[in-house]
Amino acid sequence: xxxxxxxxxxxxxxxxxxxxxxxxxxxxxxxxxxxxxxxxxxxxxxxxxxxxxxxxxxxxxxxxxxxxxxxxxxxxxxxxxxxxxxxxxxxxxxxxxxxxxxxxxxxxxxxxxxxxxxxxxxxxxxxxxxxxxxxxx
Amino acid sequence: xxxxxxxxxxxxxxxxxxxxxxxxxxxxxxxxxxxxxxxxxxxxxxxxxxxxxxxxxxxxxxxxxxxxxxxxxxxxxxxxxxxxxxxxxxxxxxxxxxxxxxxxxxxxxxxxxxxxxxxxxxxxxxxxxxxxxxxxx
Amino acid sequence: xxxxxxxxxxxxxxxxxxxxxxxxxxxxxxxxxxxxxxxxxxxxxxxxxxxxxxxxxxxxxxxxxxxxxxxxxxxxxxxxxxxxxxxxxxxxxxxxxxxxxxxxxxxxxxxxxxxxxxxxxxxxxxxxxxxxxxxxx
Amino acid sequence: xxxxxxxxxxxxxxxxxxxxxxxxxxxxxxxxxxxxxxxxxxxxxxxxxxxxxxxxxxxxxxxxxxxxxxxxxxxxxxxxxxxxxxxxxxxxxxxxxxxxxxxxxxxxxxxxxxxxxxxxxxxxxxxxxxxxxxxxx
Numbered sequence: 111x112x113x114x115x116x117x118x119x120x121x122x123x124x125x126x127x128x129x130x131x132x133x134x135x136x137x138x139x140x141x142x143x144x145x146x147x148x149x150x151x152x153x154x155x156x157x158x159x160x161x162x163x164x165x166x167x168x169x170x171x172x173x174x175x176x177x178x179x180x181x182x183x184x185x186x187x188x189x190x191x192x193x194x195x196x197x198x199x200x201x202x203x204x205x206x207x208x209x210x211x212x213x214x215x216x217x218x219x220x221x222x223x224x225x226x227x228x229x230x231x232x233x234x235x236x237x238x239x240x241x242x243x244x245x246x247x
Numbered sequence: 248x249x250x251x252x253x254x255x256x257x258x259x260x261x262x263x264x265x266x267x268x269x270x271x272x273x274x275x276x277x278x279x280x281x282x283x284x285x286x287x288x289x290x291x292x293x294x295x296x297x298x299x300x301x302x303x304x305x306x307x308x309x310x311x312x313x314x315x316x317x318x319x320x321x322x323x324x325x326x327x328x329x330x331x332x333x334x335x336x337x338x339x340x341x342x343x344x345x346x347x348x349x350x351x352x353x354x355x356x357x358x359x360x361x362x363x364x365x366x367x368x369x370x371x372x373x374x375x376x377x378x379x380x381x382x383x384x
Numbered sequence: 385x386x387x388x389x390x391x392x393x394x395x396x397x398x399x400x401x402x403x404x405x406x407x408x409x410x411x412x413x414x415x416x417x418x419x420x421x422x423x424x425x426x427x428x429x430x431x432x433x434x435x436x437x438x439x440x441x442x443x444x445x446x447x448x449x450x451x452x453x454x455x456x457x458x459x460x461x462x463x464x465x466x467x468x469x470x471x472x473x474x475x476x477x478x479x480x481x482x483x484x485x486x487x488x489x490x491x492x493x494x495x496x497x498x499x500x501x502x503x504x505x506x507x508x509x510x511x512x513x514x515x516x517x518x519x520x521x
Numbered sequence: 522x523x524x525x526x527x528x529x530x531x532x533x534x535x536x537x538x539x540x541x542x543x544x545x546x547x548x549x550x551x552x553x554x555x556x557x558x559x560x561x562x563x564x565x566x567x568x569x570x571x572x573x574x575x576x577x578x579x580x581x582x583x584x585x586x587x588x589x590x591x592x593x594x595x596x597x598x599x600x601x602x603x604x605x606x607x608x609x610x611x612x613x614x615x616x617x618x619x620x621x622x623x624x625x626x627x628x629x630x631x632x633x634x635x636x637x638x639x640x641x642x643x644x645x646x647x648x649x650x651x652x653x654x655x656x657x658x
Contacts, residue, residue, distance in 0.1 A: 168579035305442035
Protein backbone atom coordinates (compact mmCIF):
# COMPACT_ATOMS: atom_id res chain seq x y z
CA UNK A 111 0.00 0.00 0.00
CA UNK A 112 1.98 2.91 -1.36
CA UNK A 113 1.29 6.49 -2.39
CA UNK A 114 3.11 7.76 -5.48
CA UNK A 115 4.37 11.29 -6.05
CA UNK A 116 6.01 12.31 -9.30
CA UNK A 117 8.55 15.06 -8.58
CA UNK A 118 7.50 18.18 -10.46
CA UNK A 119 9.87 20.58 -12.18
CA UNK A 120 8.75 23.40 -9.86
CA UNK A 121 9.72 21.25 -6.85
CA UNK A 122 13.41 21.29 -7.80
CA UNK A 123 15.91 23.97 -6.80
CA UNK A 124 19.09 25.40 -8.30
CA UNK A 125 21.13 22.55 -6.83
CA UNK A 126 19.25 20.46 -9.42
CA UNK A 127 17.45 18.38 -6.80
CA UNK A 128 14.03 18.24 -5.13
CA UNK A 129 13.99 21.04 -2.55
CA UNK A 130 14.02 19.45 0.90
CA UNK A 131 10.95 21.39 2.10
CA UNK A 132 8.79 19.58 -0.44
CA UNK A 133 9.17 16.24 1.32
CA UNK A 134 7.08 17.68 4.15
CA UNK A 135 4.37 18.26 1.55
CA UNK A 136 4.78 14.75 0.14
CA UNK A 137 4.24 13.48 3.69
CA UNK A 138 0.94 15.37 3.83
CA UNK A 139 -0.17 13.98 0.47
CA UNK A 140 0.67 10.44 1.57
CA UNK A 141 -0.96 10.93 5.00
CA UNK A 142 -4.22 12.20 3.52
CA UNK A 143 -4.23 9.31 1.07
CA UNK A 144 -3.47 6.83 3.87
CA UNK A 145 -6.21 8.13 6.17
CA UNK A 146 -8.69 7.94 3.30
CA UNK A 147 -7.60 4.38 2.52
CA UNK A 148 -8.44 3.36 6.08
CA UNK A 149 -11.82 5.05 5.80
CA UNK A 150 -11.09 8.43 7.29
CA UNK A 151 -11.15 11.17 4.64
CA UNK A 152 -9.52 14.39 5.73
CA UNK A 153 -12.24 16.43 4.05
CA UNK A 154 -14.89 14.47 5.97
CA UNK A 155 -12.96 15.07 9.18
CA UNK A 156 -13.03 18.81 8.51
CA UNK A 157 -16.74 18.63 7.72
CA UNK A 158 -17.26 17.14 11.16
CA UNK A 159 -15.52 20.17 12.58
CA UNK A 160 -12.34 18.44 13.62
CA UNK A 161 -8.99 19.93 12.84
CA UNK A 162 -5.80 17.99 13.11
CA UNK A 163 -2.79 20.25 13.38
CA UNK A 164 0.70 18.90 12.88
CA UNK A 165 2.51 18.84 16.23
CA UNK A 166 5.94 17.94 14.90
CA UNK A 167 7.75 16.56 11.89
CA UNK A 168 11.18 15.11 11.32
CA UNK A 169 12.75 14.13 8.07
CA UNK A 170 15.97 12.27 7.23
CA UNK A 171 17.20 12.84 3.70
CA UNK A 172 19.09 9.74 2.54
CA UNK A 173 19.47 10.30 -1.21
CA UNK A 174 18.59 13.23 -3.43
CA UNK A 175 15.75 12.98 -5.93
CA UNK A 176 14.85 15.18 -8.87
CA UNK A 177 12.34 15.78 -11.66
CA UNK A 178 10.75 13.48 -12.91
CA UNK A 179 11.43 10.79 -10.28
CA UNK A 180 8.53 8.74 -8.97
CA UNK A 181 8.67 8.57 -5.19
CA UNK A 182 6.73 5.73 -3.56
CA UNK A 183 5.69 6.56 0.00
CA UNK A 184 4.59 3.98 2.54
CA UNK A 185 2.86 5.20 5.69
CA UNK A 186 2.69 3.33 8.98
CA UNK A 187 1.10 4.00 12.36
CA UNK A 188 3.97 4.21 14.86
CA UNK A 189 1.94 5.13 17.90
CA UNK A 190 -1.58 6.14 18.80
CA UNK A 191 -3.20 7.16 22.05
CA UNK A 192 -6.22 9.18 23.04
CA UNK A 193 -4.71 12.50 22.13
CA UNK A 194 -1.87 11.84 19.72
CA UNK A 195 -1.13 10.00 16.49
CA UNK A 196 2.43 9.32 15.31
CA UNK A 197 2.97 8.26 11.71
CA UNK A 198 6.09 6.97 9.96
CA UNK A 199 6.99 7.39 6.29
CA UNK A 200 9.43 5.57 4.07
CA UNK A 201 10.05 7.08 0.66
CA UNK A 202 11.70 5.07 -2.08
CA UNK A 203 12.68 5.56 -5.72
CA UNK A 204 12.88 2.09 -7.22
CA UNK A 205 14.68 0.04 -4.56
CA UNK A 206 16.46 3.00 -2.98
CA UNK A 207 15.25 4.58 0.23
CA UNK A 208 15.52 8.33 -0.35
CA UNK A 209 13.91 9.65 2.82
CA UNK A 210 12.47 8.45 6.13
CA UNK A 211 10.23 10.69 8.19
CA UNK A 212 7.83 10.94 11.10
CA UNK A 213 4.97 13.23 12.02
CA UNK A 214 2.89 13.69 15.16
CA UNK A 215 -0.70 14.91 15.10
CA UNK A 216 -3.35 15.85 17.61
CA UNK A 217 -7.08 16.28 17.15
CA UNK A 218 -8.96 19.43 18.10
CA UNK A 219 -12.58 20.51 18.01
CA UNK A 220 -13.39 23.56 15.93
CA UNK A 221 -13.13 25.62 19.14
CA UNK A 222 -9.54 24.44 19.55
CA UNK A 223 -10.02 21.98 22.43
CA UNK A 224 -8.29 18.58 22.29
CA UNK A 225 -10.68 15.74 21.65
CA UNK A 226 -10.28 12.06 22.45
CA UNK A 227 -10.41 10.14 19.21
CA UNK A 228 -10.96 6.97 21.24
CA UNK A 229 -14.25 8.32 22.63
CA UNK A 230 -15.51 10.29 19.68
CA UNK A 231 -14.38 8.00 16.85
CA UNK A 232 -14.00 4.56 18.40
CA UNK A 233 -13.93 2.70 15.06
CA UNK A 234 -11.23 4.93 13.63
CA UNK A 235 -9.26 4.64 16.86
CA UNK A 236 -9.62 0.85 16.79
CA UNK A 237 -8.35 0.75 13.22
CA UNK A 238 -5.32 2.89 14.09
CA UNK A 239 -4.55 0.65 17.09
CA UNK A 240 -4.65 -2.44 14.91
CA UNK A 241 -2.30 -0.80 12.44
CA UNK A 242 0.05 0.26 15.14
CA UNK A 243 2.36 -2.57 16.07
CA UNK A 244 2.94 -2.48 19.80
CA UNK A 245 0.50 0.36 20.41
CA UNK A 246 -0.59 0.55 24.06
CA UNK A 247 -4.35 0.29 24.30
CA UNK B 248 7.22 53.61 -3.70
CA UNK B 249 8.57 50.13 -4.19
CA UNK B 250 8.19 46.76 -2.54
CA UNK B 251 11.33 44.61 -2.25
CA UNK B 252 11.51 40.85 -2.48
CA UNK B 253 14.77 38.97 -2.01
CA UNK B 254 14.68 35.80 -4.12
CA UNK B 255 14.97 32.82 -1.79
CA UNK B 256 16.91 29.66 -2.53
CA UNK B 257 13.69 27.60 -2.41
CA UNK B 258 12.21 29.84 -5.11
CA UNK B 259 14.76 28.70 -7.69
CA UNK B 260 14.42 25.65 -9.94
CA UNK B 261 16.85 23.25 -11.59
CA UNK B 262 17.32 25.67 -14.49
CA UNK B 263 19.14 27.76 -11.87
CA UNK B 264 16.60 30.60 -12.03
CA UNK B 265 13.61 31.86 -10.07
CA UNK B 266 10.70 29.57 -10.98
CA UNK B 267 8.21 31.57 -13.04
CA UNK B 268 5.24 30.69 -10.81
CA UNK B 269 6.79 32.60 -7.93
CA UNK B 270 6.37 35.96 -9.67
CA UNK B 271 2.61 35.52 -9.19
CA UNK B 272 3.36 35.29 -5.46
CA UNK B 273 5.64 38.33 -5.58
CA UNK B 274 2.72 40.20 -7.17
CA UNK B 275 0.53 39.25 -4.21
CA UNK B 276 3.17 40.37 -1.72
CA UNK B 277 3.56 43.71 -3.52
CA UNK B 278 -0.22 44.15 -3.87
CA UNK B 279 -0.87 43.55 -0.18
CA UNK B 280 1.91 45.97 0.70
CA UNK B 281 0.58 48.55 -1.76
CA UNK B 282 -3.00 48.33 -0.48
CA UNK B 283 -1.72 48.72 3.07
CA UNK B 284 0.36 51.75 2.04
CA UNK B 285 -2.77 53.45 0.72
CA UNK B 286 -4.60 52.66 3.94
CA UNK B 287 -6.36 49.44 3.07
CA UNK B 288 -4.85 46.47 4.89
CA UNK B 289 -5.81 43.12 3.45
CA UNK B 290 -6.24 41.62 6.91
CA UNK B 291 -8.63 44.45 7.83
CA UNK B 292 -10.54 43.85 4.62
CA UNK B 293 -10.97 40.22 5.59
CA UNK B 294 -12.04 41.21 9.11
CA UNK B 295 -14.81 43.28 7.51
CA UNK B 296 -15.91 40.12 5.76
CA UNK B 297 -14.81 41.14 2.28
CA UNK B 298 -12.93 38.72 0.09
CA UNK B 299 -11.13 39.81 -3.00
CA UNK B 300 -10.51 36.91 -5.36
CA UNK B 301 -8.08 37.26 -8.22
CA UNK B 302 -10.01 37.33 -11.51
CA UNK B 303 -7.01 37.13 -13.83
CA UNK B 304 -3.26 37.54 -13.96
CA UNK B 305 -0.77 37.97 -16.76
CA UNK B 306 2.97 38.02 -16.51
CA UNK B 307 5.70 38.85 -19.04
CA UNK B 308 9.10 37.48 -18.15
CA UNK B 309 11.78 39.78 -19.57
CA UNK B 310 14.95 38.58 -17.84
CA UNK B 311 15.64 35.71 -15.52
CA UNK B 312 16.45 36.32 -11.86
CA UNK B 313 17.94 34.03 -9.24
CA UNK B 314 18.89 33.70 -5.58
CA UNK B 315 19.76 36.11 -3.92
CA UNK B 316 18.58 38.88 -6.27
CA UNK B 317 16.63 41.79 -4.83
CA UNK B 318 13.56 42.46 -6.95
CA UNK B 319 11.99 45.91 -6.59
CA UNK B 320 8.29 45.90 -7.46
CA UNK B 321 6.30 49.02 -8.24
CA UNK B 322 2.51 48.76 -8.26
CA UNK B 323 0.14 51.06 -10.12
CA UNK B 324 -3.64 51.31 -10.47
CA UNK B 325 -4.41 50.73 -14.14
CA UNK B 326 -8.18 50.80 -13.90
CA UNK B 327 -10.87 50.87 -11.27
CA UNK B 328 -14.64 50.78 -11.46
CA UNK B 329 -17.42 49.76 -9.14
CA UNK B 330 -16.78 46.06 -9.45
CA UNK B 331 -13.23 45.62 -10.67
CA UNK B 332 -9.70 46.73 -9.88
CA UNK B 333 -6.83 46.30 -12.33
CA UNK B 334 -3.28 46.67 -11.07
CA UNK B 335 0.02 46.85 -12.96
CA UNK B 336 3.41 45.69 -11.72
CA UNK B 337 6.93 46.49 -12.87
CA UNK B 338 9.69 44.39 -11.39
CA UNK B 339 13.31 45.47 -11.62
CA UNK B 340 16.70 44.22 -10.45
CA UNK B 341 18.95 47.26 -10.37
CA UNK B 342 18.12 49.15 -13.56
CA UNK B 343 16.88 46.10 -15.46
CA UNK B 344 13.20 45.37 -15.89
CA UNK B 345 12.86 41.64 -15.26
CA UNK B 346 9.08 41.25 -15.38
CA UNK B 347 5.92 43.23 -16.08
CA UNK B 348 2.54 41.99 -14.97
CA UNK B 349 -1.12 42.77 -14.44
CA UNK B 350 -3.85 41.46 -12.18
CA UNK B 351 -7.60 42.00 -12.02
CA UNK B 352 -9.59 41.74 -8.79
CA UNK B 353 -13.20 41.89 -7.74
CA UNK B 354 -14.72 42.35 -4.30
CA UNK B 355 -17.19 39.96 -2.76
CA UNK B 356 -19.14 39.83 0.48
CA UNK B 357 -18.55 36.83 2.69
CA UNK B 358 -21.64 35.24 1.10
CA UNK B 359 -19.97 35.52 -2.31
CA UNK B 360 -22.00 38.41 -3.75
CA UNK B 361 -20.17 41.19 -5.66
CA UNK B 362 -20.07 44.42 -3.71
CA UNK B 363 -19.61 47.96 -5.00
CA UNK B 364 -16.47 49.35 -3.47
CA UNK B 365 -17.63 52.82 -4.53
CA UNK B 366 -20.71 52.56 -2.32
CA UNK B 367 -19.35 50.60 0.58
CA UNK B 368 -15.85 52.06 0.78
CA UNK B 369 -16.08 55.49 -0.86
CA UNK B 370 -12.77 56.76 0.55
CA UNK B 371 -10.84 53.75 -0.64
CA UNK B 372 -12.54 53.98 -4.02
CA UNK B 373 -11.69 57.69 -4.25
CA UNK B 374 -8.06 56.95 -3.45
CA UNK B 375 -7.88 54.25 -6.13
CA UNK B 376 -9.45 56.61 -8.68
CA UNK B 377 -6.88 59.29 -7.90
CA UNK B 378 -4.10 56.76 -8.34
CA UNK B 379 -5.54 55.52 -11.58
CA UNK B 380 -4.50 57.79 -14.43
CA UNK B 381 -7.42 58.07 -16.82
CA UNK B 382 -9.81 56.16 -14.59
CA UNK B 383 -13.44 56.91 -15.45
CA UNK B 384 -15.22 58.31 -12.38
CA UNK C 385 -6.36 13.68 -23.72
CA UNK C 386 -6.38 15.26 -20.28
CA UNK C 387 -3.95 15.68 -17.42
CA UNK C 388 -5.38 15.32 -13.91
CA UNK C 389 -4.25 17.24 -10.85
CA UNK C 390 -5.75 16.56 -7.42
CA UNK C 391 -5.69 19.78 -5.40
CA UNK C 392 -3.53 19.23 -2.34
CA UNK C 393 -4.27 20.60 1.10
CA UNK C 394 -1.04 22.64 1.01
CA UNK C 395 -2.23 24.31 -2.20
CA UNK C 396 -5.16 25.99 -0.47
CA UNK C 397 -5.03 29.35 1.29
CA UNK C 398 -6.90 30.93 4.20
CA UNK C 399 -9.74 31.94 1.89
CA UNK C 400 -10.39 28.18 1.80
CA UNK C 401 -9.62 27.90 -1.92
CA UNK C 402 -6.75 26.81 -4.15
CA UNK C 403 -4.25 29.68 -4.14
CA UNK C 404 -4.26 31.29 -7.58
CA UNK C 405 -0.48 31.01 -8.01
CA UNK C 406 -0.75 27.22 -8.05
CA UNK C 407 -2.60 27.18 -11.37
CA UNK C 408 0.64 28.36 -13.00
CA UNK C 409 2.24 25.22 -11.56
CA UNK C 410 -0.65 23.03 -12.76
CA UNK C 411 -0.03 24.50 -16.24
CA UNK C 412 3.59 23.37 -16.03
CA UNK C 413 2.59 19.87 -14.92
CA UNK C 414 0.08 19.59 -17.77
CA UNK C 415 2.55 21.05 -20.30
CA UNK C 416 5.32 18.60 -19.36
CA UNK C 417 2.83 15.73 -19.56
CA UNK C 418 1.52 16.98 -22.92
CA UNK C 419 4.99 17.35 -24.45
CA UNK C 420 5.86 13.85 -23.27
CA UNK C 421 2.63 12.49 -24.76
CA UNK C 422 3.62 13.87 -28.16
CA UNK C 423 7.06 12.33 -27.83
CA UNK C 424 9.06 15.19 -26.43
CA UNK C 425 10.01 14.60 -22.82
CA UNK C 426 11.16 17.69 -20.97
CA UNK C 427 13.93 15.77 -19.23
CA UNK C 428 15.19 14.54 -22.63
CA UNK C 429 15.06 18.10 -23.91
CA UNK C 430 17.26 19.20 -21.01
CA UNK C 431 19.63 16.30 -21.65
CA UNK C 432 20.07 17.60 -25.18
CA UNK C 433 21.10 20.91 -23.69
CA UNK C 434 17.98 22.82 -24.64
CA UNK C 435 16.25 25.04 -22.15
CA UNK C 436 12.79 26.37 -22.70
CA UNK C 437 12.08 29.40 -20.54
CA UNK C 438 8.55 30.66 -20.10
CA UNK C 439 8.14 33.97 -21.96
CA UNK C 440 4.70 34.84 -20.64
CA UNK C 441 1.66 33.38 -18.92
CA UNK C 442 -1.91 34.52 -18.51
CA UNK C 443 -4.60 32.93 -16.42
CA UNK C 444 -8.34 33.59 -16.14
CA UNK C 445 -9.89 32.27 -12.95
CA UNK C 446 -13.53 31.34 -13.64
CA UNK C 447 -14.51 29.36 -10.55
CA UNK C 448 -12.70 28.62 -7.33
CA UNK C 449 -11.49 25.11 -6.54
CA UNK C 450 -10.30 23.56 -3.32
CA UNK C 451 -8.90 20.42 -1.71
CA UNK C 452 -9.53 17.64 -2.79
CA UNK C 453 -10.93 18.64 -6.20
CA UNK C 454 -9.72 16.81 -9.27
CA UNK C 455 -8.85 19.31 -11.99
CA UNK C 456 -8.73 17.97 -15.54
CA UNK C 457 -6.44 20.01 -17.78
CA UNK C 458 -6.51 19.89 -21.57
CA UNK C 459 -3.60 21.41 -23.45
CA UNK C 460 -3.70 22.68 -27.03
CA UNK C 461 -1.15 24.20 -29.40
CA UNK C 462 -2.40 27.69 -30.17
CA UNK C 463 0.55 28.84 -32.27
CA UNK C 464 3.98 27.67 -33.25
CA UNK C 465 6.72 29.22 -35.31
CA UNK C 466 10.48 28.85 -35.52
CA UNK C 467 11.16 30.63 -32.28
CA UNK C 468 7.99 30.53 -30.23
CA UNK C 469 5.39 28.09 -28.97
CA UNK C 470 2.04 29.22 -27.58
CA UNK C 471 -0.06 26.74 -25.61
CA UNK C 472 -3.64 26.99 -24.35
CA UNK C 473 -5.07 25.30 -21.27
CA UNK C 474 -8.63 24.58 -20.20
CA UNK C 475 -9.12 23.37 -16.65
CA UNK C 476 -12.34 21.73 -15.59
CA UNK C 477 -13.78 20.16 -12.44
CA UNK C 478 -16.53 17.83 -13.60
CA UNK C 479 -18.36 19.80 -16.30
CA UNK C 480 -17.38 23.21 -14.95
CA UNK C 481 -14.58 25.24 -16.51
CA UNK C 482 -12.62 26.63 -13.58
CA UNK C 483 -9.71 28.29 -15.37
CA UNK C 484 -8.46 29.05 -18.88
CA UNK C 485 -4.87 29.97 -19.49
CA UNK C 486 -2.12 30.51 -22.05
CA UNK C 487 1.65 30.32 -22.00
CA UNK C 488 4.36 31.29 -24.47
CA UNK C 489 7.72 29.53 -24.64
CA UNK C 490 10.97 29.94 -26.55
CA UNK C 491 13.81 27.50 -27.02
CA UNK C 492 17.41 28.29 -26.13
CA UNK C 493 20.70 26.44 -26.41
CA UNK C 494 22.59 25.87 -23.20
CA UNK C 495 24.60 29.01 -24.01
CA UNK C 496 21.38 31.01 -24.02
CA UNK C 497 21.02 31.55 -27.79
CA UNK C 498 17.60 31.11 -29.42
CA UNK C 499 17.40 27.98 -31.53
CA UNK C 500 15.07 27.17 -34.39
CA UNK C 501 13.03 24.14 -33.42
CA UNK C 502 12.06 23.77 -37.08
CA UNK C 503 15.68 23.24 -38.11
CA UNK C 504 16.98 21.34 -35.12
CA UNK C 505 13.94 19.23 -34.32
CA UNK C 506 11.95 18.99 -37.56
CA UNK C 507 9.80 16.07 -36.42
CA UNK C 508 8.79 17.76 -33.18
CA UNK C 509 8.10 20.98 -35.06
CA UNK C 510 5.98 19.09 -37.61
CA UNK C 511 3.98 17.49 -34.82
CA UNK C 512 3.36 20.86 -33.16
CA UNK C 513 2.27 22.35 -36.49
CA UNK C 514 -0.21 19.53 -37.03
CA UNK C 515 -1.62 20.07 -33.57
CA UNK C 516 -1.90 23.78 -34.11
CA UNK C 517 -5.08 24.60 -35.98
CA UNK C 518 -4.34 27.40 -38.38
CA UNK C 519 -0.61 27.36 -37.66
CA UNK C 520 1.36 29.03 -40.46
CA UNK C 521 3.85 26.59 -41.91
CA UNK D 522 20.58 38.71 16.12
CA UNK D 523 17.29 37.72 14.57
CA UNK D 524 15.95 37.12 11.09
CA UNK D 525 12.42 38.34 10.39
CA UNK D 526 9.89 36.66 8.13
CA UNK D 527 6.47 38.20 7.49
CA UNK D 528 3.97 35.39 6.86
CA UNK D 529 2.56 35.82 3.36
CA UNK D 530 -1.02 35.18 2.34
CA UNK D 531 0.09 32.39 0.00
CA UNK D 532 1.80 30.65 2.92
CA UNK D 533 -1.50 30.05 4.71
CA UNK D 534 -3.80 27.07 4.16
CA UNK D 535 -7.53 26.46 4.45
CA UNK D 536 -7.21 25.88 8.19
CA UNK D 537 -6.48 29.62 8.25
CA UNK D 538 -2.92 29.16 9.50
CA UNK D 539 0.61 29.12 8.10
CA UNK D 540 1.06 25.75 6.41
CA UNK D 541 3.52 23.71 8.45
CA UNK D 542 5.79 22.95 5.47
CA UNK D 543 6.66 26.63 5.16
CA UNK D 544 8.56 26.66 8.45
CA UNK D 545 11.17 24.46 6.77
CA UNK D 546 11.54 27.27 4.22
CA UNK D 547 11.73 29.92 6.95
CA UNK D 548 14.56 27.86 8.46
CA UNK D 549 16.42 28.04 5.15
CA UNK D 550 15.90 31.80 4.90
CA UNK D 551 17.17 32.27 8.45
CA UNK D 552 20.09 29.89 7.92
CA UNK D 553 21.27 31.65 4.77
CA UNK D 554 20.99 35.00 6.54
CA UNK D 555 22.85 33.64 9.57
CA UNK D 556 25.71 32.18 7.52
CA UNK D 557 26.03 35.47 5.67
CA UNK D 558 26.09 37.38 8.96
CA UNK D 559 29.07 35.32 10.11
CA UNK D 560 30.84 35.96 6.83
CA UNK D 561 29.88 32.90 4.83
CA UNK D 562 27.46 33.76 2.04
CA UNK D 563 25.65 30.79 0.57
CA UNK D 564 26.03 32.15 -2.95
CA UNK D 565 29.79 32.49 -2.39
CA UNK D 566 29.91 28.94 -1.10
CA UNK D 567 28.25 27.76 -4.30
CA UNK D 568 30.68 29.81 -6.39
CA UNK D 569 33.52 27.94 -4.70
CA UNK D 570 31.87 24.74 -5.87
CA UNK D 571 30.69 23.58 -2.48
CA UNK D 572 27.20 22.28 -2.01
CA UNK D 573 25.65 21.81 1.37
CA UNK D 574 22.72 19.42 1.29
CA UNK D 575 20.34 19.20 4.19
CA UNK D 576 20.84 15.88 5.98
CA UNK D 577 17.87 16.13 8.32
CA UNK D 578 15.34 18.55 9.75
CA UNK D 579 12.99 18.44 12.69
CA UNK D 580 10.36 20.94 13.62
CA UNK D 581 8.14 21.32 16.72
CA UNK D 582 5.08 23.44 16.14
CA UNK D 583 4.15 25.16 19.41
CA UNK D 584 1.58 27.75 18.34
CA UNK D 585 -0.05 28.48 15.02
CA UNK D 586 0.78 31.64 13.09
CA UNK D 587 -0.96 33.29 10.18
CA UNK D 588 -0.82 36.15 7.70
CA UNK D 589 0.50 38.80 8.38
CA UNK D 590 2.42 37.72 11.49
CA UNK D 591 6.06 38.70 11.83
CA UNK D 592 8.10 35.69 12.89
CA UNK D 593 11.50 36.43 14.45
CA UNK D 594 13.94 33.56 14.00
CA UNK D 595 17.11 33.15 16.02
CA UNK D 596 19.71 30.68 14.80
CA UNK D 597 22.33 28.96 16.94
CA UNK D 598 25.15 26.50 16.27
CA UNK D 599 24.30 23.36 18.24
CA UNK D 600 27.17 21.21 17.05
CA UNK D 601 29.94 21.30 14.49
CA UNK D 602 32.57 18.79 13.50
CA UNK D 603 34.66 18.13 10.42
CA UNK D 604 31.80 16.76 8.38
CA UNK D 605 28.60 17.98 9.96
CA UNK D 606 26.92 21.16 11.14
CA UNK D 607 23.86 21.15 13.38
CA UNK D 608 21.85 24.33 13.74
CA UNK D 609 19.00 25.22 16.11
CA UNK D 610 16.15 27.65 15.45
CA UNK D 611 13.75 29.41 17.78
CA UNK D 612 10.85 31.20 16.15
CA UNK D 613 8.81 33.76 18.06
CA UNK D 614 5.91 36.09 17.39
CA UNK D 615 6.18 38.85 19.96
CA UNK D 616 7.04 37.04 23.19
CA UNK D 617 5.50 33.73 22.17
CA UNK D 618 7.63 30.85 20.94
CA UNK D 619 5.74 29.43 17.94
CA UNK D 620 8.23 26.85 16.70
CA UNK D 621 11.56 25.29 17.59
CA UNK D 622 13.57 23.39 15.03
CA UNK D 623 16.89 21.79 14.14
CA UNK D 624 18.71 21.02 10.93
CA UNK D 625 21.83 19.03 10.10
CA UNK D 626 24.05 19.82 7.12
CA UNK D 627 27.08 18.32 5.46
CA UNK D 628 29.48 19.82 2.95
CA UNK D 629 30.26 18.28 -0.42
CA UNK D 630 32.54 19.15 -3.30
CA UNK D 631 30.88 19.66 -6.67
CA UNK D 632 31.72 16.03 -7.46
CA UNK D 633 29.68 14.96 -4.43
CA UNK D 634 32.54 13.99 -2.09
CA UNK D 635 32.37 15.06 1.57
CA UNK D 636 34.87 17.78 2.38
CA UNK D 637 36.34 18.72 5.72
CA UNK D 638 35.36 22.29 6.48
CA UNK D 639 38.03 22.34 9.16
CA UNK D 640 40.77 21.77 6.59
CA UNK D 641 39.40 23.68 3.66
CA UNK D 642 37.81 26.62 5.47
CA UNK D 643 39.62 26.87 8.81
CA UNK D 644 38.39 30.40 9.59
CA UNK D 645 34.77 29.52 8.98
CA UNK D 646 35.18 26.35 11.01
CA UNK D 647 36.77 28.32 13.85
CA UNK D 648 33.90 30.77 13.83
CA UNK D 649 31.33 27.97 13.98
CA UNK D 650 33.21 26.33 16.87
CA UNK D 651 33.21 29.59 18.81
CA UNK D 652 29.48 29.93 18.25
CA UNK D 653 28.83 26.38 19.30
CA UNK D 654 28.66 26.13 23.05
CA UNK D 655 30.21 22.87 24.10
CA UNK D 656 31.40 21.99 20.61
CA UNK D 657 34.14 19.38 20.67
CA UNK D 658 37.21 20.67 18.90
